[in-house]
Amino acid sequence: MDSIIPQLLTGLAGASSLFLVASGLTIIFGVTRIVNFSHGSLMMLGAYIGWSILTRLPRDPEWFVLGIIATVLATALIGVLLEMVVLRRVYRAPELFQLLATFGVVLILQDVTLWIWGPVELPLPRSRWLRGFVEIAGNRFPFYDLILIFVGPVVLGLLWLVMNRTRWGTLVRAATLDREMVAALGVDQRLLFTSVFALGAGLAGLGGVLSLPNSSANLHIDLSVITDAFVVVVVGGLGSLPGAFVASLLIGILQAFGIVLVPKITLVLVFLVMAVVLVFRPNGLMGRPQAEAREATVAAPVVRAAPRELRILGGIALLLAVAAPFFVGDYYLTVLTDACVAIVFAASLHFMMGPGGMASFGHAAWFGIGAYGAGLLAQWLGAPMPIGLLAAPISAGIVAALFGWFVVRLSGVYLSMLTLAFAQIVWAISFQWVEVTGGDNGLLGLWPPEWARDPSVYYWMALILSVAVALLLRRALYAPYGYALRAARDSVTRAQSIGLDVARLRMVALIIAGAACGLSGALFAYAKGGVFPTYISIPHSVEALLMVLLGGLQTMTGPIIGALVYTGLADILMRSTDLWRLVLGTVIVLLVVAFPEGIAGAARRLWLRGREA
Amino acid sequence: MSVLVVQGLSKSFGGVQAVGDVSFAVAPGEMLALIGPNGAGKTTCFNMVGGQLRPDAGSVMLDGKPITGLGPRAIARHGVGRTFQITATFGSMTVRENVQMALLSHRQQIWQFWRPVAGRYVDEADALLARVGLEAQANRATGVLAYGDLKRLELAIALGNEPRLLLMDEPTAGMAPAERVGLMKLTRRLATERGVAVLFTEHDMDVVFDVSDRILVLNRGVLIAEGNGAAIRANPAVREIYLGTGATSGGH
């Protein structure tokens, strides 16, 4: 009983930190409609910059406050730069490409941070007043946590004042409700967007520097924070500040008690809360339905079968691929095997995302479930590889069916965020349930049987499977089912009024995509000899997105080209430079700016130029 | 017996009544026009019959079976075809493929994963497209069609369902006057030949008087007049609304 109050206070402190990050994210989304993946990176920069400033200042409280202000200003400035250099150029690109660009920024900032501050985590030496305790209801409670508890409501109050008492705030609220209208009123959108970004980034910086006394500046902040912030923003309702506040309280307290009561499944608990909220309120606690009209006006290009020239090209590529073991060395054979895995990984995501219209930020979940399915079966029952390769798509498909039950009702960004959160849960389980999954060490000793141990043989097997899966998926997409799926994406209204069951079509797409992806996971696991939690990490999910978006959503060959280009690019980069994230991130940003419809999409447009009426 | 019987249909949005206590019936082969000024509640009526909106009160019967509150999919399966005020078509498909989808769905062949769509029901689809005058555009991308042609395509899609009842919300918006008459005459023939009941709205009064069997006038969600063309023309309340709001034939 007596642990309730301290736990509650801890929860409130956590809620404040969450709110600082989530509020910036939600304001930025509200005005610019950009889901800013790099928001966690801004918080990370806040922590590092704060560390650099605070460690150079005297340790008295007034200097501490001054240091915080300086940090907030510095992060806000970085936000301004980010907006002017990158985001301003992608406002017109489709939502997902914007997301991709902001993930490119995540990669860039990772390497920049690493380069400036080094790999070691940097704790802030705490002066005495920061280490103080306060007696509350017979418990000693950290003084600093009390400060944090107050910061949340104070910031909410200040934001409320800014939003409701200034002309700028009125503009921000108007833009959140109806962006087109504000543009029509002749408001300088550039200035508005830039200043909103500055505010959001400043809030993230504040969250970062305030987190220092209780933890440290480290390189994991960005991705761990962004997941929590997404959850809060989604539960609260995208674009809603009060919603973000209520959701932070909910999640913060839940986490504080969860850690004590059910330490292993805290993340699962958070996910469940999010799922329950979204089932009953598909737009979050205080969100409004997203206006979708804008997207509907941009007609997707007609999907037509690939031209003959492309088929011939594909045939030649396939022949080369089959003959590859005769003229490439072992190293390139593993790269080619990885490419086969990547093709299935990307094609399965494309299936649900392109024709299905459901963008998944957590596709690696199915990859991991397939891999663990095969791995556990091998470990417990000694199942041979063929059984494992069969069990992988089945297990991933079953989980996808369960997950799909409530996901297919959601739309757009909410669905994407839920997939991300779900992947984080699967990751947490694989990481924390050490008795079953081996935790960080993974499941080892998952080797192919004697007959497939030769790299060439394994490669051929992977090639056959990946080509078969890609062809099957393609077949389904040109069959009535695939057309119906695409119909439901093009116009839900029209699809329903010709009698199509939109929810069921999507559900089956999710199962098919999950199952296919599960197979790629098992293929990968047998090639590497084990299954590890990193299979399910966010960066891995983003890799799938990258491949699909690089290749382009609107063509069936897109994901394959994207998978090949990405695998090749990543291989070259990782071997040639330590700063591969920086280079990859820059390439992503440049590609998004240059080809918003993907490589295959751009090629298709050039090809069709002058050929189609 | 009437194909469609609507009784006491009502709907409010946030306390504001959009449709209040509307009742009417449509017989097979009959063309019933639902007219009224902007915001009168016509689209709301269509949406409650078509299942896009759930009525607050009232009942909808199709061929004597209650369909009140069913979803749009179930209602489509009961044989209701519909066109929308803001056209809804499949933008990533060709004109012909749009119609093929309707045909495949009507014949319950959606859940097939192997045989390609290309080549299925092409003749039927082309026949439907020819009926609405789109045969020359069958292979074009839907996204490049003129607005009037999209409306025609919607009609062809709706016919793919072999409907007993057609709901047409401003089917001729975006067309030239001559085209309007042509399309509505075509609809008239469909109604007469196949016994399809048609409920439609239309801002062009000449077209309304020309093709409809009966006219309902809606104002602020309430039915204020019902009758044939001559009766409606002579109705003082109707004249008041139309002259009062300045909305006359030909606009939009």
Ligand SMILES: Nc1ncnc2c1ncn2[C@@H]1O[C@H](COP(=O)(O)OP(=O)(O)OP(=O)(O)O)[C@@H](O)[C@H]1O
């Ligand atoms: N989804 C909605 N939410 C709130 N109000 C709505 C909604 N749909 C319609 N309304 C309101 O209900 C009333 C009737 O609208 P409706 O679209 O049915 O009119 P209409 O007769 O079709 O007009 P028009 O000729 O312009 O198409 C209008 O006042 C409209 O603003």
Ligand SMILES: [Mg+2]
């Ligand atoms: Mg209307």
